[in-house]
Amino acid sequence: MKSIAGINHCFRFDPAVVLCLTMAMVVSSARAADRNSKQPLVANEQMQRIFTELVNANDQVERERIWNQLQQFDRSDRQGLIQQLALFAGDAKGVKASMIPGAVIGQFKMTEGEVIHALIPLLETENERLVKQTKGMLAEFEDQTASRPPDFSIYREIITAELREGREAPTGLVKHMYDVSPGTALLTMMRASQMRDPEKLREILWAEHVVSESDWKRTHGFIARDAVETQVEQQLRQMANHQYWWARFYVVATMKSEPLLKSPELLDMLSSDSNTVVASEALRLRQ
Amino acid sequence: MRVFAILLVLSIAPGFEASAFAGDACSFQCADFDGDGAIGSSDFELFADCVGQDPLTVSTCQCADLDGNDAIDLRDFALFTILFENVSDEFAPGCTGAIGSTANLTAYRPQHGNGYSPFDRTAVPENLETDSLLGPGIRMNLPGDADLQGEDDLIEVTLNVHPPGASLALRRSQGALRVWTTRTKSAGTEIAFISDKTEALPFGPLQSAITLWIEWSSATPGTAVLTVEPVGTSVVKDEIVFHAFESMVMALGGEGQETSVPVDPNHGTFVVGIAMYAVGYDVHMYDEDVVGPDGSGVAYDAIADAIVNRQVDEVAIFGYSHGGGSTYDLADRLDVNRAGLGVFSIAYTSYVDGVGNDSDIDTSMETRRPPSTAYHLNHYQHGTLFEDFFLDGGPVTNSNPPPTGLDVETTPWGATSTHFEVDDFVEVRSLMESTIENNITR
Numbered sequence: 263m264k265s266i267a268g269i270n271h272c273f274r275f276d277p278a279v280v281l282c283l284t285m286a287m288v289v290s291s292a293r294a295a296d297r298n299s300k301q302p303l304v305a306n307e308q309m310q311r312i313f314t315e316l317v318n319a320n321d322q323v324e325r326e327r328i329w330n331q332l333q334q335f336d337r338s339d340r341q342g343l344i345q346q347l348a349l350f351a352g353d354a355k356g357v358k359a360s361m362i363p364g365a366v367i368g369q370f371k372m373t374e375g376e377v378i379h380a381l382i383p384l385l386e387t388e389n390e391r392l393v394k395q396t397k398g399m400l401a402e403f404e405d406q407t408a409s410r411p412p413d414f415s416i417y418r419e420i421i422t423a424e425l426r427e428g429r430e431a432p433t434g435l436v437k438h439m440y441d442v443s444p445g446t447a448l449l450t451m452m453r454a455s456q457m458r459d460p461e462k463l464r465e466i467l468w469a470e471h472v473v474s475e476s477d478w479k480r481t482h483g484f485i486a487r488d489a490v491e492t493q494v495e496q497q498l499r500q501m502a503n504h505q506y507w508w509a510r511f512y513v514v515a516t517m518k519s520e521p522l523l524k525s526p527e528l529l530d531m532l533s534s535d536s537n538t539v540v541a542s543e544a545l546r547l548r549q
Numbered sequence: 550m551r552v553f554a555i556l557l558v559l560s561i562a563p564g565f566e567a568s569a570f571a572g573d574a575c576s577f578q579c580a581d582f583d584g585d586g587a588i589g590s591s592d593f594e595l596f597a598d599c600v601g602q603d604p605l606t607v608s609t610c611q612c613a614d615l616d617g618n619d620a621i622d623l624r625d626f627a628l629f630t631i632l633f634e635n636v637s638d639e640f641a642p643g644c645t646g647a648i649g650s651t652a653n654l655t656a657y658r659p660q661h662g663n664g665y666s667p668f669d670r671t672a673v674p675e676n677l678e679t680d681s682l683l684g685p686g687i688r689m690n691l692p693g694d695a696d697l698q699g700e701d702d703l704i705e706v707t708l709n710v711h712p713p714g715a716s717l718a719l720r721r722s723q724g725a726l727r728v729w730t731t732r733t734k735s736a737g738t739e740i741a742f743i744s745d746k747t748e749a750l751p752f753g754p755l756q757s758a759i760t761l762w763i764e765w766s767s768a769t770p771g772t773a774v775l776t777v778e779p780v781g782t783s784v785v786k787d788e789i790v791f792h793a794f795e796s797m798v799m800a801l802g803g804e805g806q807e808t809s810v811p812v813d814p815n816h817g818t819f820v821v822g823i824a825m826y827a828v829g830y831d832v833h834m835y836d837e838d839v840v841g842p843d844g845s846g847v848a849y850d851a852i853a854d855a856i857v858n859r860q861v862d863e864v865a866i867f868g869y870s871h872g873g874g875s876t877y878d879l880a881d882r883l884d885v886n887r888a889g890l891g892v893f894s895i896a897y898t899s900y901v902d903g904v905g906n907d908s909d910i911d912t913s914m915e916t917r918r919p920p921s922t923a924y925h926l927n928h929y930q931h932g933t934l935f936e937d938f939f940l941d942g943g944p945v946t947n948s949n950p951p952p953t954g955l956d957v958e959t960t961p962w963g964a965t966s967t968h969f970e971v972d973d974f975v976e977v978r979s980l981m982e983s984t985i986e987n988n989i990t991r
Contacts, residue, residue, distance in 0.1 A: 325935040351805075351909065357870050358937075358969050360805030364910035365938030377910075395909065398838065402908030406842035408882035483889035487857065 302387050309335060309346040317359045336370050344372065344380035352395035363399065374403050378416060385434025397438055404442060412443050414450040421454040433539055436508060440515035445474045447515065451508040466509060469497040473516060473523075490522055502528045507537035514543045575612035578784055579637035579644035580629050582612060586785070588632050596629055617642025638779045650715035652777045652786035654678070656685035656763075657705040658826055660732070662698035667808030667819070667834045668826055670705075677829075679790045681772045686829045686991055687765045687791045694858040697850055700733045702859075703762040706789065708750070708777060713757040717786065719747045722774040725767035726791065732762045749780050765793050768860055794831040796863035796896070796989050797855050798822070799848055799879065801837040803870030803972070804909060808834050817901065817972030818869045821981050829991050837868060840875035842907045844882025848875075852883060856890045865897035865989045866919070867926075867981060869972040873903020873915045873942060880919035895919065897988045899926040899981055900954075901972045902942040914943040924988045927954025928977050930966040937968035949984070 312331055319325045335343045347363040354360040367377060377399070384396040405413040417439060421431045431454065439447035452466050476494045479485045502513045514532055517524045524547070532544035577584040582595040599610035599621050615625040631646040638649035656678060658671040665671070677683045690702040710717060719728060721742060730751070731738040740747050740761070752759060763775065776788040800822035802808065812819045819834050826832040839847040855861035864883065868876040880895050887893075903915035918925055926949045929942030944953030957963030962976055971977065 322935045329935070354805050355807070356805045357803040357940075358805075360803075360909070361870075361912065361938060361940055364908075364912040365940070367910050368912050369934065369939070398909035400908070401842050402910050404842070404908075406907070408844045408878070408885040412843070481886055481889045487889070 302389065303345055303349055303384060303392065305349055306342065306346050309343065310350055313347070313350045313359075313362055316362060317356075332366060333370070336366075340370075340372065340376055341380040344377055345384060348381060348384055348395050348399060349389075349392055351399075352389070352391040374416065378403060378420070382420070382432050382435050385432070385438050393434075397441070400438065401442075406442065411446045414439055414443075414446055418450045418454045421451070422456070425455060431508075436511075437539065437543075440511060441518075444512055444515035444519055445470045448509065448512040451506075455506065455508075465500070466504075469501050469509075469512075472497045477520065488522060494523065495525070498523065498525065498528060502532060507535070507540050510535060510537065511540045511543065514540060514547060518543070518547050575641040577612070577640075578649065579615055579639045579641055580632040581637070586636075588629075588635060588637070593629070593633070596625075600626070612641045615641050615644035617644075638782060638784060640782070649784075650717060650779070650786070651711045652715070652717055653709045654775070654777055654787045654789050655707045655709070656789050656791075657707075659686065659688060659704065659831055660701040661833070662701055666810050667812075668823060668832075669810055671827060673789075679774075679788060680829075681790050681792050682991060683829045684790050684792065686794050686831055687763065688794050688831060688855075689765050689768065689770070689859045691766070691768055691858055691860070695850075695854040697847070697854060703729065703732055703734070703764050704791070705732070706761045706763055706775070707758060708761060709758045710752065711757065714752050714754040716749045716780050717752075717777050718749055718780045719761075720776040720778055720783070721745050722776075723767075723771075725765050725769065725771075725793070726773050726775055727764040727766050728775075729762040729764065730759070734762070734764070763791065765791065767793075769793075770795050770860060792829065792991055794859075794991060795861060796831065796865065796991060797852055797861050798825055798830045798832045798865040798985065798989065799852065799867070800825075800832060800834040801840065801848070801866070801868030801872035801875045801879075802835070803868075803872050804837065804906075806869075806872075807836050815970075815973055817974075817978055818867065818872055820973075821867070821978050821985075824978070824982050825985055828986075830985070830989070831991075837872040837875040837906060838909075840879050840906070842878060844878040844880075844885075848879055849882055852879075853886070853890055856893045862891075862893045863896045863989055864893060865985055866895065867897070867899035867901070867985075868903070869901040870904045870940065870968065871906040871909075871911070873900035874906025874911065876900060876903065877915055877917055877919050878906060880922060884920040895922045897924050897926075897985055898922040899928075899984070900942055900945065901928045901977060901981075902930055902940070902968050903927070903945075904940055904942065912938070912940060914941060916943045916945050918945050918947055924984070925949060925954075926981060926984050928957055928971060928980075929954060930957050930963065930968065930971050932968055940968040955980075 312328055316325065316328045319328055347366055351360055351363045381396050381400055384392055387393060403416055417435060421435065424431055436451065439450060448466060448470050452463065457463055472493050476491045480487055480489060498513050498516065501509050504510055510532060513528060517529065526548065529544050529548040532540055533548055535541040535544065580588045580592055582592045596613050599613035602610040602621055604611045604614035604621055605619055610621060613621045613625060615628045618624065628644050628646045636649040636651055637644065637647065639645060639647060656673045658668065658673065661668065673685045685704055687704045688702040694702065728740040729738050730740065750759065770793045772790055772792045774788055774790050777786045778784050800818050802816055802818045806816050808819060812823055814820065822832045822834040833851060835848050852864055866876045866879055876898055880898055883895060898919040900915060905911045905913040905915045925945060927945045932939040932941035946953060948954045957966050957971060957974065957977065963974055
């Protein structure tokens with residue numbers, strides 16, 4: 263049904279029937295698999311070829327022609343275009359090829375929500391270059407700077423919505439947040455999970471506060487760069503035994519982010535966690 | 550023919566006024582009367598002036614009495630002809646005609662990790678070996694150094710000798726220099742110094758080359774000389790002057806520009822990095838992806854380690870396109886975290902068409918001056934959709950050339966520039982190189 267809509271869209275904006283039929287086929291094949299599932303993203307050969315042509319085009323007329331083709335793709339399947347751009351850039355060499363996603367997303371006025379929703383499923387593929395590229399693209403919406411923690415509020419809305427619907431939080435997105443900032447990720451998950459008990463909230467808030475404050479003291483020279491404070495170890499131990507998997511995952515993510523805090527004992531324990539995300543990451547970090 | 554010429558000169562030499570030998574002590578090797586390390590025609594002229602003179606009364610001819618028989622005669626001449634265009638490790642009056650050894654030290658530019666990548670293994674040219682700026686630089690290697698890529702702070706030096714198995718030793722000008730036969734300082738591989746001189750180096754009987762690894766183990770910066778000489782004398786066979794690094798230079802390529810050996814000539818940032826490496830700086834080159842949007846990552850960790858553990862107190866950072874944005878992010882993190890790092894200055898930064906690097910899809914101009922930089926160089930051009938997807942840098946307040954940097958499209962050579970070639974102009978690279986030289990000590 264969506265591919266038919268794509269054809270109508272083509273006729274409305276472009277009289278080139280051949281191109282439209284081609285694009286309809288592209289849309290159809292790209293949607294054969296659910297892009298929100300954990301299926302690997304399949305390269306759309308025609309889109310990939312057009313990106314390559316854009317990189318190699320030698321004159322302005324040629325580039326303009328290719329750009330118009332991209333606009334047609336965008337009108338018929340924006341999500342697919344974003345995902346194919348990520349796939350292309352993940353393997354790109356050189357500035358021109360690597361900057362095409364940014365140029366297309368910017369010039370086509372794609373919204374934050376559109377881009378994020380298209381990218382989240384890609385965090386769960388096994389294509390490491392694609393995952394790296396996706397994380398690099400998502401950073402655009404995280405407001406990362408040296409002077410304050412990142413902002414995951416848009417992710418929180420997405421995760422909250424999933425949890426309210428009784429679904430699991432997108433694992434790839436959760437892992438991504440913990441990669442970027444374990445503390446901010448912990449607080450984001452705490453809010454997204456709609457916890458209401460003040461005692462339980464304070465337990466998590468305090469753990470995050472103690473660990474991040476110690477990191478702050480280490481960073482700014484109030485304690486030695488290799489100092490590990492006892493209260494930090496205590497809080498990590500407490501979180502390692504928490505009822506929620508994302509709190510236990512915080513322990514693994516924190517130890518990954520700051521190797522000084524690695525505890526073989528806690529990693530051993532978490533390696534056999536009931537949650538596979540926690541267990542697999544703990545096992546990987548322990549090795 | 551040569552001997553004939555020497556005899557001819559000798560036949561007319563007696564009676565010439567002897568005047569060439571300065572001082573009483575024979576401080577140079579046998580027959581090397583002028584002390585230039587070689588025995589040649591200039592030495593013969595000095596020798597000829599003394600033939601027939603009494604070395605006991607003509608003090609300036611004392612060293613021409615090679616065999617010490619109190620006469621400057623045909624026996625000395627015979628020794629001279631043996632040594633002509635050779636070298637001696639002996640001194641008058643104890644010359645026997647034994648041919649001395651030769652030695653050549655070759656130092657290399659700094660290692661990176663388990664080798665030299667992203668640089669070629671680069672020998673310091675002979676003519677720069679004793680230059681305290683352009684010669685070999687060496688990182689201080691102090692306790693606490695995190696060695697993020699493994700032990701790579703030692704400098705490789707090869708020593709070639711002739712004849713094979715020659716008995717030679719090393720002398721150092723100060724105890725900061727330590728010498729190892731392994732690059733990772735394996736136990737039992739240090740070559741010991743006693744009063745700043747070693748015993749005979751471990752050459753086998755037929756061995757003509759060994760590789761040594763030099764460490765700067767002191768927390769005091771400066772220069773130090775490493776000399777190779779005979780075990781029993783102080784005749785300098787070759788020498789190298791090391792300068793301890795007090796600065797660090799970071800080069801950040803654009804998005805998708807990875808370092809490579811050999812360098813891609815279209816990656817101008819890395820071409821500049823290699824040029825600075827070749828003139829004695831401690832240069833580190835990265836794909837800009839190693840700098841996160843918050844400035845964290847491998848590049849930051851390397852600088853922090855250098856400041857905290859290796860006495861580095863000057864930092865230079867430059868980058869192209871997203872590498873410009875990462876230059877800002879890295880400088881910002883260093884500035885934010887100063888209290889925990891120690892005293893240092895961000896003495897130099899540079900953007901070439903800097904693009905903000907909040908993410909891989911950030912296409913905004915990077916027009917913020919890197920926090921706390923002492924000197925900022927800025928090159929930019931103007932993007933268009935179909936030339937370069939609107940990618941461009943822009944004017945940066947209080948940068949160089951004043952007041953906001955150079956719009957290369959206002960120059961004859963850069964008038965038609967696009968984002969994808971602006972980093973490759975020789976004019977851009979040359980200005981970067983000269984301004985680094987002017988603003989960064991080594």
